[in-house]
Amino acid sequence: MIHLPVVKATDRKFEADPDNAPTEDIREELFQLEKEGELEVIRVPDNYIELPTKYGRMKKIPVEKTWHHKSCGQCGHIPGYSTSIFWLNRQFGLDYYDPTDQTSCTAWNYYASATSNPEAQAAVAIRNFAAADEVGYFPLIHCGTSFGHYKEVRHALVHQHDLRRKVKKIMERLGKKLVIPEEIVHYSEWVLAMKDRIAERQEIDMSNITATVHPACHYHKLIEEDAIYDSEIYGAQRTAIVTGTLQALGINVGDYSTWFDCCGFGFRHILVSRDFSRSFSVQRKIEVMKEEVDPDIVVTHDTGCVTTLDQSQFAGRAHDKKVGLPVMSDSQVAALAMGAHPYKVLQLHWHNTDNKPFLRKLGLDIDKQWAEFQAEVDLIKAGKKEYMTWEDADK
Amino acid sequence: MANENILVIGGGPTGLEAAKGIADLGYKAILVEKRERLGGTPDASGYAALTPDMRDAGEAMDEMRAAVENNPNVEIMLNTEVTGAEGETGNFKVKAKSAGNEVEIEAGAVIIATGFTHFDPGRETQKYGYYEHDDVLTLVDAEKMLKEGNFVRPSNGEKPKRVAFIQCVGSRDRQIGNEYCSKVCCGISSKQAIEVREMVPDCKVFIFYIDMRMYGYWENEIYWPAQEKHKVNYIKGMATEIIKKGDHLIVKGEDTTMRRPMEVPMDMVILAVGMEPSAGTRQVADIFGVKKNQYNFIETIGGALNTVSTNVEGVFAAGACTGPSDLEDCISAAGSAVMKSIAAVRRVAVPA
Amino acid sequence: MMALDLSQNKHADVSYEEKERLFEEVKADERWHHVLYGCYECGICVAACPSARFYDFSPRVIAQAVAREDIDLIYTLMSDSIWDCSQCFSCDRCPRQNSPGQIITVMREVAVKNGLQTAKDALQGYGRIIYKIMATGSQVSPDMLQPDAFPDWGTHVYEIAENLEEWRRALPPETLHTTETGWKVDQKTIIELYLIWHMTGVMDLIEGVDEGLFMILVDVMEERLEEAGYDDITFD
Numbered sequence: 014m015i016h017l018p019v020v021k022a023t024d025r026k027f028e029a030d031p032d033n034a035p036t037e038d039i040r041e042e043l044f045q046l047e048k049e050g051e052l053e054v055i056r057v058p059d060n061y062i063e064l065p066t067k068y069g070r071m072k073k074i075p076v077e078k079t080w081h082h083k084s085c086g087q088c089g090h091i092p093g094y095s096t097s098i099f100w101l102n103r104q105f106g107l108d109y110y111d112p113t114d115q116t117s118c119t120a121w122n123y124y125a126s127a128t129s130n131p132e133a134q135a136a137v138a139i140r141n142f143a144a145a146d147e148v149g150y151f152p153l154i155h156c157g158t159s160f161g162h163y164k165e166v167r168h169a170l171v172h173q174h175d176l177r178r179k180v181k182k183i184m185e186r187l188g189k190k191l192v193i194p195e196e197i198v199h200y201s202e203w204v205l206a207m208k209d210r211i212a213e214r215q216e217i218d219m220s221n222i223t224a225t226v227h228p229a230c231h232y233h234k235l236i237e238e239d240a241i242y243d244s245e246i247y248g249a250q251r252t253a254i255v256t257g258t259l260q261a262l263g264i265n266v267g268d269y270s271t272w273f274d275c276c277g278f279g280f281r282h283i284l285v286s287r288d289f290s291r292s293f294s295v296q297r298k299i300e301v302m303k304e305e306v307d308p309d310i311v312v313t314h315d316t317g318c319v320t321t322l323d324q325s326q327f328a329g330r331a332h333d334k335k336v337g338l339p340v341m342s343d344s345q346v347a348a349l350a351m352g353a354h355p356y357k358v359l360q361l362h363w364h365n366t367d368n369k370p371f372l373r374k375l376g377l378d379i380d381k382q383w384a385e386f387q388a389e390v391d392l393i394k395a396g397k398k399e400y401m402t403w404e405d406a407d408k
Numbered sequence: 409m410a411n412e413n414i415l416v417i418g419g420g421p422t423g424l425e426a427a428k429g430i431a432d433l434g435y436k437a438i439l440v441e442k443r444e445r446l447g448g449t450p451d452a453s454g455y456a457a458l459t460p461d462m463r464d465a466g467e468a469m470d471e472m473r474a475a476v477e478n479n480p481n482v483e484i485m486l487n488t489e490v491t492g493a494e495g496e497t498g499n500f501k502v503k504a505k506s507a508g509n510e511v512e513i514e515a516g517a518v519i520i521a522t523g524f525t526h527f528d529p530g531r532e533t534q535k536y537g538y539y540e541h542d543d544v545l546t547l548v549d550a551e552k553m554l555k556e557g558n559f560v561r562p563s564n565g566e567k568p569k570r571v572a573f574i575q576c577v578g579s580r581d582r583q584i585g586n587e588y589c590s591k592v593c594c595g596i597s598s599k600q601a602i603e604v605r606e607m608v609p610d611c612k613v614f615i616f617y618i619d620m621r622m623y624g625y626w627e628n629e630i631y632w633p634a635q636e637k638h639k640v641n642y643i644k645g646m647a648t649e650i651i652k653k654g655d656h657l658i659v660k661g662e663d664t665t666m667r668r669p670m671e672v673p674m675d676m677v678i679l680a681v682g683m684e685p686s687a688g689t690r691q692v693a694d695i696f697g698v699k700k701n702q703y704n705f706i707e708t709i710g711g712a713l714n715t716v717s718t719n720v721e722g723v724f725a726a727g728a729c730t731g732p733s734d735l736e737d738c739i740s741a742a743g744s745a746v747m748k749s750i751a752a753v754r755r756v757a758v759p760a
Numbered sequence: 761m762m763a764l765d766l767s768q769n770k771h772a773d774v775s776y777e778e779k780e781r782l783f784e785e786v787k788a789d790e791r792w793h794h795v796l797y798g799c800y801e802c803g804i805c806v807a808a809c810p811s812a813r814f815y816d817f818s819p820r821v822i823a824q825a826v827a828r829e830d831i832d833l834i835y836t837l838m839s840d841s842i843w844d845c846s847q848c849f850s851c852d853r854c855p856r857q858n859s860p861g862q863i864i865t866v867m868r869e870v871a872v873k874n875g876l877q878t879a880k881d882a883l884q885g886y887g888r889i890i891y892k893i894m895a896t897g898s899q900v901s902p903d904m905l906q907p908d909a910f911p912d913w914g915t916h917v918y919e920i921a922e923n924l925e926e927w928r929r930a931l932p933p934e935t936l937h938t939t940e941t942g943w944k945v946d947q948k949t950i951i952e953l954y955l956i957w958h959m960t961g962v963m964d965l966i967e968g969v970d971e972g973l974f975m976i977l978v979d980v981m982e983e984r985l986e987e988a989g990y991d992d993i994t995f996d
Contacts (some may be wrong), residue, residue, distance in 0.1 A: 027530035027539040035585035083935070085899035088942035092902075092931050099933050111935050113944045116897040116953050124847035126883050127868035128890060128969055131791070133960035140952055161849070173790055183959050187952050230848040237852065248539025249530065270653035273535055273660075275810040279846035285885045287912060289814050289846070297810070305653065327914030360931065365916045386930070393929045400937055401930040533853055534804065581855040582797070618802040646802035648853055662803025662812075662820070669812050 027249050029069030029242070036238060038070060040195060042171050051177060052170070055146050055194040062206040067238045067249075073196050074206040075153065077107035080145035081200075084156030085117045086316035093360025094319065094341075095155060097348040098200050100358050103403065104351060105210065110150040115141055118154075120162035121317075125281035131169060135176060136183045138166045143189040152194050153203060157315030158280075160199040161231030164239055167193055199232060201254050201314035202241055204343050208261035216352035217375050220263040222309045224346075225302040225338075226255045227322065229315030230275045255314050255343045262350045267306030271297050277325070278317035291325035299326060299336050309371045311340045319364075326366045339368035355379060356386035357406040410498030410756040411516040413438055414749050417490055417692055418521035420448015421735060422727030424472040425742035426519050431481035435750055438513055439482055440504060442489045442688060446473050448523055449728075453548045456555035457603065458735060459595040460629045466555070485511075489688075493518075493695050497722030498756035516753035517722045518696065519745045520706060522688035524728035527578025527586065527681040535649040536577065536679055543657055544650055546577075546681045547596055554603050561675050568611050568675035571604055572659050573597040574647050575617040579682030579732075586703060590682030591732040594621040597680045598634045605638040614641045614672070616661055645670070650677055682732070689729040696723050705731045716745040724749050764816040770836045779835040785870045786826070786834075795862040799823045805860050808850035817844040819851045819860030826863060834867075842867050843882035875968035887973045890966060894977050897953050898942035902928055951988045954981045958993055 047054045058078040063071040079102070087094040102109045119137050123129045145152045154160045170177050170193065181191045204211070233240040233252040246253035246260070251273075256266050277293030279286065299322060302308060313319055323340040330336055345359045355361050355377065361368050372379045389405055392398040414430045416423045419441030430437035443452065447469040450458070455465035476482040485506055492503035502513040526548055529538035538544050542562040545553075553559045561568050575597060579590040594617065601613045620642065622631040634640040647661035656673035663670040685704045693700050699719045701707045706725040709717055716724045726741035727733055733741070771779075786792070805819040806812045812819070822841065825833040842864045851860040871879040893899045905920045920927070928939050935943040957963055967974040985993045 025539050027528070029530070035583065083943050085893075085942050088936055089898065089900035089902055090905060092928075092933075092936050095936065096931060096933055111933060113935055113946045114949045115943070116945070116949055117893060117899050117942075119893060119899075121899045122889065122893050124865075126886055126890065126969070127865060127872050128883075128965045129962050130869060130960060130965070133956055133962045136956045136960060137953070140956065144949075169791070172794075175790060179960075183956060186959065187955060230850060234849045234852055244539075248537075250535065250537050250539050268652060270651050270658050272651060273649050273808070273850075275846060275848040275850060277810055277846065279811075279848075281843065281882070281886065282846060284889055285883070289811070291912060293810055293814060297813070324910070324913045327916070328912045357930075358932070362927070363920065365913060390923070390926050390930050393926045399929065400934075401932060403932045406932045533855060576802075576855070580800070582857040583855060618800050644801075646804045646807070648804045648807040660807050662806035664801055664803045664806075664820070667818065667821075669807055669809070 025248070027244055029065070029067065029244075029249060031069035034068035034070065034238070036068070039167065039171060039239075043193060043195065046171065052191040052193055055142065055151060055192050057195050058151055064202060064206055064241045065243055067240060067242045072198075072202070072239070072241070074198055074202050075151045076203075076207070077102075077109060078150050079107075079153035079203070080110045080112060080148065080150035082118070082141060082145075082152050082154045082159060083111075083115060084159065084316045085121060086320055087155060091316070091319055091360075091363050093345060093358070093363055094316065096358055096360055097342065097344040097353065098155060100348050100353055100406070101204070101207070101211070101344060101351070104214070105207070110145075110148060112144060112148070114144045118156070118159035118162055120158050121280055123162070124158070125284065131176060132179050132183075134162070135166045135170055135180045138163050139180055139184055139191055139193070140187065140189060142192050142194060143184065146190070146192045153198055153200050155200050155316075157199065157229035157232045158317060160197060161235035163197045164236040167197060168236060197239065199314070201232070201258070201343055204347055205241060205254060205257050208258045211258075211347050211351060212261045215262060215350045217350050217377075218263065219350055219375065221374065222371070223265045223267050223306060224259055224310050224312050225267050225269055225306050225308045226259065226272075227276060227298065227311060227313040227318055228252050228254060228272075229313060229318050232315060255312055258343050258347060259312060262347065264346075267308055269302050269305040271301045274298060276313070276318040276321045278321045280317070283317065283321060290321050291328045294321045294325040295329035295334050295336060298322060299329065299338055300334055303335050303338060308338060309374060310346070310368070311338045312343055312346055313340065314343050323365045337366060339366050339371050340364065341368070349375075354385070354406060355382055357389065357401065362386075410753060411500070411514050412436070412753045412757060413515045414746075414753070415440065415500065415502060415513055415515035415518045416521060417518065418448065418523055418688065418727075418729070419443070419446040419484075420521060420523045420727070421450065421469075421472060422523065422738040422742045423448070423519070423521035424476055425739050426521060426726060426746050427482050428472070428475045428479070429743055429746035430750065431476070431479050433746070433750060435481065437476075437482045438485065438515060439476060440485045440488045440490060440513070442487070444487050446476070446484070446486070453526070454552040454555050456551050457599060459592065459599045460626050462599065490692055490695055497752050500722065516756065517749035518724065519749055520689070520692055520696070520698070520718075520723065520725040520729055521727050521742070522692050522729045523686050524683040524689070524732075525686040527684050529577055529679050529681055531584060532577055532679075533581055533583045534647065535651070536574070536647075536677070537650050538679060541650065541652060541657060543676045544679065545676060546679045547593065547600065548681070550600055550678045554600060554607065557607065559604055559607050567608050570674045571611055571613050571676045571678065572647075572672070572674045573601060573613070573615040573678045573680055574659070575615065575680045576646070577679040577681045578684070580618070586682060586684065588703065588732060589621060591621065592734045593680035593682060595626050595630055595734070597678070598630045598640065600678065601640040602630075602634050602638045605640060612641065614643055614674070616643050616645060616647050616659070618644075618646055683728060685729060696720055698723055698725065703731075705729065715741050716748055722749075722752050764841060766821075766833060766836065771832075771839060774835065776831065779831045782838065782870055782874060783829070783831055783834050785874070786866055789866045789869075791862060791866060795859045795866065796823065796826055797856045797858055799827050799856060799858060802855065804853050804855065805851035808853055810848060810850070811844045811846050815844040817841055819845070819864075822863060823858050823860050838867050838871055839876065839878040842871065843878075872965050872969055880969055883969055887970045890970070891973055891977065894957070894966070895980055896941040897945050897950050901941050902939045947984070947988070951985060951990070954985055955990070955993070
């Protein structure tokens with residue numbers, strides 16, 4: 014069992030040079046197309062923080078006025094994930110929008126079954142962006158798959174005028190404009206941008222916690238240049254996302270030899286070829302993490318990754334695999350650090366692998382907290398309350 | 409009256425050979441070098457042995473330096489950087505900053521020999537972790553260690569048991585933008601592999617490659633001996649990740665011969681970094697209005713039949729500033745540039 | 761884990777002309793010249809690929825096959841191999857800037873569009889997901905957390921299923937007070953989604969994959985579209 018610190022830059026220091034980036038800046042290309050009347054760009058609201066990306070270009074991360082593009086898997090199966098993102102926004106009194114005029118990005122289905130085509134995928138994306146624009150908010154993407162997919166859609170729309178033409182026609186039929194946001198922003202980038210403010214309000218000491226980080230493939234492998242890289246973290250050789258957030262909370266982040274590996278979600282596989290997903294995630298990720306770091310928690314920033322890593326461990330236990338690492342999202346960890354209720358806000362009862370040892374290690378009285386949650390549920394069961402509110406969650 | 413001096417910018421092997429050639433023909437060479445000593449990259453980067461003949465690099469550079477120092481036909485200006493230029497064949501006026509002073513150099517023709525720089529592995533597409541792991545090195549780092557005769561793991565100072573070379577780092581890559589092949593790295597890696605095998609006989613050495621570029625005599629002088637005499641393992645298949653596991657580095661690649669992914673532990677990994685134009689090459693090209701190609705190397709006009717003329721008459725470029733070159737290319741190009749530059753000033757001095 | 765049979769005798773029942781036609785359709789895709797350049801067989805894609813470790817699957821072989829335009833091999837791969845890909849795009853590290861993952865996406869779309877039996881087999885059991893997304897606009901819903909749906913996720917699912925209604929009401933965000941959908945979606949939004957799928961030909965793809973599912977969906981969608989005032993939209 015080895016506790017490894019996050020690998021920092023050696024004596025060598027790498028600085029990316031944005032003036033010598035090998036690609037065109039997609040945002041410049043968007044503005045050019047806007048000038049030509051091809052589309053409209055939704056500007057990042059005035060209140061933003063900048064973070065560096067792979068080639069050194071700075072990315073604008075909106076702090077508020079965000080339109081929360083929710084995730085199927087989160088809202089469907091791990092709703093504490095979405096809840097924690099909203100909770101963080103509310104703690105800072107930020108103006109945000111949780112839409113009902115939102116469809117799934119449909120990328121999970123696309124990558125699983127290919128029962129779609131680029132035109133449909135692009136139209137779905139633009140429809141959502143237009144819905145955000147119509148209420149005056151800026152899209153913030155909750156899911157890693159949506160994020161990667163929308164980056165691809167943006168790239169396709171900028172470079173394929175035929176596709177643009179087709180999508181514009183569909184939008185016209187729906188009475189909408191062809192709009193694309195100035196930046197495609199993932200919520201974990203927002204959490205990273207806010208890390209110092211979150212750390213300022215940290216109530217729970219996490220310095221005795223070791224975590225491993227799993228970066229979502231679709232976050233940093235699709236359109237690789239548009240992901241956060243920082244020369245202080247991994248020497249800018251790997252994405253800084255999630256790791257940067259956890260370090261700001263005082264958590265020890267341990268490195269392991271399958272860091273770059275996919276979790277094994279597989280889109281189609283997690284649903285109909287499950288032996289692949291559970292074998293891969295247990296043998297290539299969880300077991301390696303356990304053997305090399307033995308962390309208290311595994312932290313990731315995508316729906317599919319949380320699902321696969323968390324749920325697969327049950328089958329692993331049945332086969333005497335060395336598993337048993339609780340999995341959660343960076344937003345849940347950040348919220349917990351700020352004092353969020355593990356059941357009323359983090360909703361950890363939807364997660365599978367036992368997270369109680371982790372919560373107890375933080376000094377939380379989880380029996381009491383579970384009772385508090387149960388009290389709310391009992392009120393609902395008895396018909397005395399229709400829903401648990403935000404106020405109830407923070408009592 | 410046309411000036412018949414030839415200005416040589418850059419005191420590496422190319423510049424040294426050019427200056428010597430100019431002097432041998434009875435003309436005056438003005439050799440300008442921005443560092444405080446001559447020898448170029450083999451000197452600055454501490455090369456151990458030259459490819460392919462394994463001659464000691466320091467000794468070779470000493471020989472080249474000796475030919476121009478104390479040579480009545482070569483004026484050497486160290487700590488000198490060119491800052492401006494105007495004029496034409498027979499009448500170039502070049503401004504430079506020499507040890508803090510502004511100077512003006514007059515020459516009839518110019519040979520640019522400003523060379524290359526090594527690719528920075530932080531910009532590599534694959535995840536090699538050069539800025540994360542002490543035991544991941546470049547050819548340049550390895551060369552320094554070989555020169556000192558001290559080839560050990562930087563992390564713990566111990567002799568390595570398993571060393572891997574990874575080829576094509578920063579070259580042949582569309583995403584980085586350096587689509588070309590850097591020509592020399594296969595030879596240099598193999599040469600270093602041989603040196604490691606000799607210096608650390610217990611150490612197994614692997615080279616992960618896409619293709620082995622062994623032109624001409626390199627095939628039988630380097631490649632075959634590396635495999636046959638020194639038992640270097642050549643594995644056709646590239647690595648995509650280097651990550652730490654316990655005390656080792658894990659190299660993830662595909663063994664294409666066996667058609668399966670492989671993960672092999674190594675003690676040290678040496679990245680065969682490619683060539684890029686040096687900052688001096690870019691600056692000097694712009695100063696003289698010389699056209700650069702899409703990779704910012706100096707573009708020579710005339711294709712295969714003219715490897716030294718640029719778009720500016722009277723200004724020639726030789727060696728690695730024009731593109732990936734091995735030492736033989738540099739020496740040959742220097743000779744060609746000497747010939748053409750002297751011919752150019754003579755045409756002006758004695759019109760036909 | 762089936763061994764991949766790369767011999768030319770595989771799929772001899774399909775004519776060469778048919779195999780060629782399918783490949784022409786693949787090449788005609790607008791993305792084709794961005795996803796396939798040349799391949800120098802470095803193996804980086806295989807090195808990074810999770811499926812290559814589990815299946816007898818090689819993105820390198822797929823890239824080579826399409827680069828060589830080996831019709832028989834391409835058809836074999838389109839039938840037996842492309843559904844092993846986990847669409848993670850680790851292979852986008854290709855130094856030639858190929859994307860074997862996207863090559864596979866295009867091949868999959870062509871397989872689905874042409875109703876290949878192997879595509880239908882690969883998507884067997886997936887129909888309920890397509891139904892969910894088409895009917896509700898989100899891919900998974902809380903009421904799918906049933907023991908029979910995810911048996912290898914263990915006994916925890918029983919607890920969720922039993923308490924589903926109350927636990928969903930015990931969620932602070934108002935949009936999550938749902939069990940049949942992931943979040944509350946406006947009717948107008950669903951209609952817009954149907955219109956998109958109608959206009960982009962996606963319904964035809966569904967028909968090719970699962971005709972029974974297609975018919976159920978058509979009923980649902982046409983009814984809702986009519987209610988919303990779109991009498992002119994049909995999905996045949």
